[in-house]
Amino acid sequence: MIQRVRLQLVLLAAALSLLAVVISRFVIHAERIELSSTGELVVVTLIVFGIALAAGLVAIALVRRQLRELVEATVQVARDPDLRVPIDANAPRDDEIRELSEWVNFLAKDATKSHAALAREKVLLSAVAEGLNQGVIAVDAEHKIELLNAAARQMLGVSSTPVGEPLIEFMRVPAAFELLEADEAASAEVQLPSGQRTLIRVARKWGSEGRVLLLEDVTTMRRLETVRRDFVANVSHELRTPVAVIRANAETLLAGAKDDPVMAPKLIDGLHRNAERLARILADLLDLSRLDAGQYRLELTTVRVKALTEQSLTAVETQAAARRVTLTVDIPEELTVEADPKALDQILVNLIDNAIKYTRAEGHVWVAARIDDEHVRIEIRDDGPGIADKHRVRLFERFYRADPSRSREAGGTGLGLSIVKHLVETMDGEVGVEPNTPQGSTFWLRLPRSPTP
């Protein structure tokens, strides 16, 4: 700018000198002054030119210095948005330099404000995204990652946030890419390599072409749906069988069999057995619903594990003898837990009874207990055929049976383990099942140790 001004100034000085020459011509002519030569005229002209030029250059230098100061101050402000350009308070309001400084300050202030607002937005967005249980993946038009929240990182098994990297390098689920290609909002349920069942939803396009994928882990939900569906199917099946027998026997009796001395006792026995069975199932269901509703009152006291186990064993001794199963107990005398004695007895009878029922004839059942940190771990092991993996995970569900025909024959209601689980959990314990080596199963429960007196 200054260069242009300088050129203009030279031109202006030249014009002024020309004007001076013309004016002096007139003056010389009018006053009849004789100049000795044209040389003097040239000298005068040059002097005028020189004075005009010098005055102009001084003016430019002054303006330039002020502008330079403004430029430097502006650079400082650009580097540190908290600084401001100093304003000359003595300068008049309409001074261009002052006005310019004020506008620079205004812009700087505005920029700081927008910066702060943007930073806040960003923190807010990432806080919201990180806090979500759902996985959030945002990609740009080139399917490069813009955002990957904690849940999504966990689902895809990545530790860093690979912003700017292509999504395909971290997720190759075919359905997800089909969704990204789709024009509208859509969803699909897939199995991630981590094994999670995941519902992937794609939101509509954001910005120019980017898209947002939402990943929701539905593993538990799907499992619960299966449990519920199976429960309804099982409960109706379990109830229908005895009812059908009762109805058939009663009809046969009414039709005349009641007078048949051979048939009648058999039919009546069938009636009785199935009525008992129904009653057992209903009692168990009632227990379960009470436990579910938290109406099952347990009174926690200090229980000596060995003494209680021996008491429970009396309930199953006959059965063990009938199948010639050897029972071995290995529990330290002094071991005590914080539990409800009646509930713990019910649990132990149930688990030991199962072990005796499902181990091989002339098999072996071990009941052992030991201290496990702040808990006591009680184990009931058998050397039977064991339980397949796919059954083991579902064993504690209501009416779930690994081998339906066999367990019904054995007289179970299908609710025992589910009641055990509820009771143990009500007493702040845990229960589970593992394969026993070399064969059989180990059912274990952990209950809190009673505080030492």
Add this chain to the structure above:
Amino acid sequence: MTAHTSKDFEQELRTLRERLATMGTRAEEQISLAMKALTERDDELARHVIKTDQVIDRDENDIDELALQILATRQPVASDLRFITMSLKFVVDVERIGDLATGIAKRALELNRLPPLESRVDLVRLAALAQKNLHAALDAFVKKDADAATAVIAADVEIDKLNASLFAELIAHVATDPATVTRVLPLTSVCRYLERIGDHTKNLAEEVVYMVRATDVRHRNIPIPPN
């Protein structure tokens, strides 16, 4: 080339890359589902695998068409050209892997009609190895990692070794109890399918090395016959 068409070209290459990777993943899933159908004796799952193979076949056609279209309209050169020619081979191998997975599912259907074999031959381990290798090959492909691809090529030896020992084990079964032959034969097929999956995976890895390094590593250890 104008900025606009160059952007379109980039997008076509990206789509091609994604389609190849997801097709590979589908084949990977097919292997694991087929093996699940076999070990859990699940007919429904086996039929699902057989049906899903159509999707992989469709993928092959789509990808072929896309690659040819890029070749015809963009006249790519250098690494782009290598990538596209590589993708034409890649789909063939992945499609074959899909077919082999379907083969496993078909054998599962046959075996499910027969009583289970007493001692289980460890086919699951062979399948896990084959799957791990395929997964690594696909990782190498998307990350353009020639070193990882070279490792996949080397790992194929393990699959071959395990295959040989499992095969011998299966034959021993028939030798001790000839009545098991109807159940052992389908299992030997599964064994062979898994070994073939390993070979196709090795091909995929070689193609990745070619794409990244522009060097052909196929048939490296075959001696050149003297003239």
